[in-house]
Amino acid sequence: MPNVLIAGAGHGGLVAAILLAKQGYTVKLYEKRKREALGYDWHDAVPRRLFENAGLPEPPEGMFLPADRMAYYSPAKQIKLYPDVEPTFCMIDRKELMAYLLSLAEESGVQLLFEREILSAVVDGGRVTGLRVRSGDDTQIVNGDLVVDAAGMDSPVRRSLPARFGIDRELRGGDIFYTWRGYFDKTADEFSDPPYIVYFFHNGVPGMDWMITGEDFMDVLVGGFGGLSKAQVEASLNDFHKEYPYMGDRLLRGGHFARIPLRGHAPVFVADGYAAVGDSAFMTEPLSGSGIGLSMSAGKRLADAVLEAQGDTSVETLWRYNRDRIRKGAECGYFDLLLKNFLSALKPADVDFFFEKHIMTAKEMGERGGYSLPEILEKANILKKPGLMPALSSTAARIAMLGRVKSALPEEYDRKSVAAWKTLYHKVFR
Ligand SMILES: Cc1cc2nc3c(=O)[nH]c(=O)nc-3n(C[C@H](O)[C@H](O)[C@H](O)COP(=O)(O)OP(=O)(O)OC[C@H]3O[C@@H](n4cnc5c(N)ncnc54)[C@H](O)[C@@H]3O)c2cc1C
Missing domain, CATH: 3.30.70 (Alpha-Beta Plaits)
Incomplete structure (x- = not known):
């Protein structure tokens, strides 16, 4: 059975750790902070099916709280939009969520090692073979067959990978x-x-x-x-x-x-012996920044891919996880991503204009799937606000390329075709 090292107590890393340890894998998790310091001190919005989607038992009664009714205010505070939000989301206390995940990990046999700071990945012959970890004044190298990078957006593991792995190491x-x-x-x-x-x-x-x-x-x-x-x-x-x-x-x-x-998933987040999950692979929803649900369901898909391949941790196996998460992104995040690129080009007065002219309505601001970017663009185009034309045409051109990004995603891993697809992905979303 392979040895698995989890870098950081990110949500998706904990899910993968729990599911793999339950199947008898040796799993060690290295976290730089103290146990009691984990989890933000506030409530977050998460999908009601958070645990079901992650293949974990439901938490104790009362952990989920109802989500509040909401509205969006225009910059000039003249118009409020009340989106039609279905009750698929609820609120959860982040500290309670983290405590629950840690308790499941312990029950499953994951070795939790706190106050261990990961300094970098260890790479040998094109494969990630371990981690450099500091504990107090001591630095040691720990070896594993798979490093799951759940150390968040500033992950030192991702940042230390060689450029030839083709993984985006930094955020813009x-x-x-x-x-x-x-x-x-x-x-x-x-x-x-x-x-x-x-x-x-x-x-x-x-x-x-x-x-x-x-x-x-x-x-x-x-x-x-x-x-x-x-x-x-x-x-x-x-x-x-x-x-x-x-x-x-x-x-x-x-x-x-x-x-x-606040962006789409990294296009490539696996290598031989390495898989990133959650914020370390930029797995948030591009408009809302929600990442807990995506990260936890990604942790399950990662564990499934490794188990299906009976512990093989080559890039070819891990690519199946990468590919499936990108497909999931295609379902839920592509329009958000394009809308984000479009919105970032706007000024407050433009957004007011969108509210006033009913270009952005409660429908567009509704829960995921409610966005209809082509419709928004068409409406804005009809009204012909000259200042918006460059952003509109660039977004329209990207939308036209969206189909190619989806269909060109390689089914199986091949270094050249993955690199070519990554270039296309960046063209559309950067
Ligand atoms: C203000 C705010 C509000 C948010 N609201 C929501 C919301 O409502 N819903 C939602 O889904 N998401 C929300 N998010 C986003 C959410 O926090 C992340 O997307 C989510 O935490 C997924 O990240 P992660 O679990 O991959 O990594 P993280 O939560 O960043 O965890 C990474 C872990 O790795 C550890 N680590 C980092 N570096 C090292 C190192 N060198 N050595 C060892 N350990 C290390 C960290 O200590 C940490 O425990 C919000 C974020 C913020 C800031």
């Missing part, structure tokens, strides 16, 4: 969503309608903020596409204080900066 600035998030107290028993409001280009800053009024807290996210300064966070908080006089000053949870990869 425009592919990152910069956030600050914190829960404040409430000074009166008041609620907004709806409780969850998303603000586009809040205070004119390219980005997206939200305010969720809970029973006894105000959950604030401030987000910028090109970066986020303390001053921008202050400005957003000041505006929220004005708009919600019952928002207190006392910080209850969170209260720190964090980043999210």
